[in-house]
Amino acid sequence: MGRNTRKRRTPPAAKALAAVAALALGGGGLVWANFHASAHEPDQRAWGGTRTKAATARVATVSCPDVGQRLTDVPEPARPGVARELAALDRQITEAYARLAATRDAQAGDPGFVRNAIVGPLGEKRAATIGRIRLGIQRAGGSFDPALEQLAPCTTRSANRTDAGGGRPDGSQRGGIGGQAGNGPVAADFVDITKVAPNVRGGPRRTGNASTGTFTTRCGVNANKNHNTDNVIVAPGVTNGAHHLHDYVGNQKVDAFASDRTLLRGGTSCRDRGDLSSYYWPVLRVQDGTRDFDQNADGGGREGNVGRILTPVQAEIKYVGSPVGKVVAMPRFLRVITGDAKTTTNGPANANAHWSCTGFENRVQLTDRYPICPRGSEVVRSFAFQSCWDGRNTDSANHRTHVAYADPASGACPDGFTAVPQLTMRLVYAVPPPVIRNGQVRNAYAVDGFPEQLHKPATDHDDFISVTRNGLADRIADCLNRGLSCA
Structure with missing residues (x-):
């Protein structure tokens, strides 16, 4: 390839x-x-x-820049390792989302909880992973765009009134962001x-x-x-x-x-x-x-x-x-x-x-x-x-x-x-x-x-x-x- x-x-x-x-x-x-x-x-x-606009915004999801779509210059020998690191980025987001969904009570009691306990640590993990991607590409003789390192931080998106629903066994909505x-x-x-x-x-x-x-x-x-x-x-x-x-x-x-x-x-x-x-x-x-x-x-x-x-x-x-x-x-x-x-x-x-x-x-x-x-x-x-x-x-x-x-x-x-x-x-x-x-x-x-x-x-x-x-x-x-x- x-x-x-x-x-x-x-x-x-x-x-x-x-x-x-x-x-x-x-x-x-x-x-x-x-x-x-x-x-x-x-x-x-x-x-x-x-x-x-909800009266009290609630976090609905974690939003992280997609690093993989920006990688257009990866030497062939580096691609297997880069693919594994990109998969690690996906896994990190999935784990962060699971923690987000499991800590609604803590979020309600502490406005800084999501930033300090979920999004901040996620950004640190992503920075380390992007660093390994950089090393893999450079070791294979390729060039790495330093702007990609700016993609480590993630943000959150808030739920709205329409989203407030979700979780009943019959698939109707209740107190979440929809869905079973x-x-x-x-x-x-x-x-x-x-x-x-x-x-x-x-x-x-x-x-x-x-x-x-x-x-x-x-x-x-x-x-x-x-x-x-x-x-x-x-x-x-x-x-x-x-x-x-x-x-x-x-x-x-x-x-x-x-x-x-x-x-x-x-x-x-x-x-x-x-x-x-x-x-x-x-x-x-x-x-x-x-x-x-x-x-x-x-x-x-x-x-x-x-x-x-x-x-x-x-x-x-x-x-x-x-x-x-x-x-x-x-x-x-x-x-x-x-x-x-x-x-x-x-x-x-x-x-x-x-x-x-x-x-x-x-x-x-x-x-x-x-x-x-x-x-x-x-x-x-x-x-x-x-x-x-x-x-x-x-x-x-x-x-x-x-x-x-x-x-x-x-x-x-x-x-x-x-x-x-x-x-x-x-x-x-x-x-x-x-x-x-x-x-x-x-x-x-x-x-x-x-x-x-x-x-x-x-x-x-x-x-x-x-x-x-x-x-x-x-x-x-x-x-x-x-x-x-x-x-």
């Missing part, structure tokens, strides 16, 4: 707060959506949820989709050289319950590196210790045995008072991910082409992350979440609200991956700069990048509709996430490792370039 330091285009859904975001749907056609449209308008001082485990979601995270104005419009115009085909790979819905809380892309070699549970389809041997070699021998849930790619995403749970198998496990109940895990009723994995030209085959072992699991504290720069309901997908798409669907309609999560590749690297130090999004207006790749088949995924769920009464939500549903991210919908994300054989990568590109519909 090499590195790429070109400036990455802002992903489409990150522009939701300004106006519109791009989403690939259906037969490869691009549509635009104002993902910020909602029945509730959030205060942008704390992006990610409605914020109203006390870390979200809250009523303001949901919206009746029938009350959201249509916000989807057409995308870039296709040129005569467009690659208009589609290629669908059928890999199932993870009915065999292939789960773990690792993330081999972001935290290789680190057990529970994701701090939340993933569904896996495609390659069946993916965990923190999977290598390119083991992926080639991993077997697949896909009908095309040449598709050994790994497609994985955080599970969706309904917080109806029930518990699942991991209620006492790391990444599960111990980290605020509670409730009944929902298996999709449909999982459509489709590759689509470029509206302005031909595509080249994806390289083997290309790794791509779309979206950001930490948007609650990072902000929307890398957000790429898409939520809707069946029957509404061509009219309404949301990024910072979960939809409440009407009777007969089901919840839909959609992902549109980056479709431009730098032509050299299958990964990058921050796992982002080797790929880019096409320009949302023209459909063209940035200079120096080449169009590859765009991976799109559509997951459909039969979700019992949440009920909101008096500012409280019962039977909420939410994606798994880091505990301090409060289960916000904008934290949704998806991961992909391209592993093909028997000429499948070339067949996908040829299908798209010839304008065919293949499966």
Whole structure:
């Protein structure tokens, strides 16, 4: 794996707060959506949820700068050690959040408790960890930006009146910040989709050289319950590196210790045995008072991910082409992350979440609200991956700069990048509709996430490792370039 330091285009859904975001749907056609449209308008001082000034502010979560996203220049020999230290930063935040949740009485009696007992010590631990990252990079001959050492201190975010709820066994809210485990979601995270104005419009115009085909790979819905809380892309070699549970389809041997070699021998849930790619995403749970198998496990109940895990009723994995030209085959072992699991504290720069309901997908798409669907309609999560590749690297130090999004207006790749088949995924769920009464939500549903991210919908994300054989990568590109519909 090499590195790429070109400036990455802002992903489409990150522009939701300004106006519109791009989403690939259906037969490869691009549509635009104002993902910020909602029945509730959030205060942008704390992006990610409605914020109203409470009479007495209470701390809701710990907010720490994401060091990993800033690391674009890490020598290859230093990357395993840096990945372990980045995982340690995540673990430190998780531990601090757990202490925050367990000391509400102490916080009420001492205004300085959070600063002195939680946030201050956390900053000291992070400073030491960032120091080890610096040493690892420098020992491998790389350069370290001293500005990264300024990312050690953390802050807190306060709960608001809407957040005050949370913790009852039935999933309704009481005296916390929402959710069955006390870390979200809250009523303001949901919206009746029938009350959201249509916000989807057409995308870039296709040129005569467009690659208009589609290629669908059928890999199932993870009915065999292939789960773990690792993330081999972001935290290789680190057990529970994701701090939340993933569904896996495609390659069946993916965990923190999977290598390119083991992926080639991993077997697949896909009908095309040449598709050994790994497609994985955080599970969706309904917080109806029930518990699942991991209620006492790391990444599960111990980290605020509670409730009944929902298996999709449909999982459509489709590759689509470029509206302005031909595509080249994806390289083997290309790794791509779309979206950001930490948007609650990072902000929307890398957000790429898409939520809707069946029957509404061509009219309404949301990024910072979960939809409440009407009777007969089901919840839909959609992902549109980056479709431009730098032509050299299958990964990058921050796992982002080797790929880019096409320009949302023209459909063209940035200079120096080449169009590859765009991976799109559509997951459909039969979700019992949440009920909101008096500012409280019962039977909420939410994606798994880091505990301090409060289960916000904008934290949704998806991961992909391209592993093909028997000429499948070339067949996908040829299908798209010839304008065919293949499966």
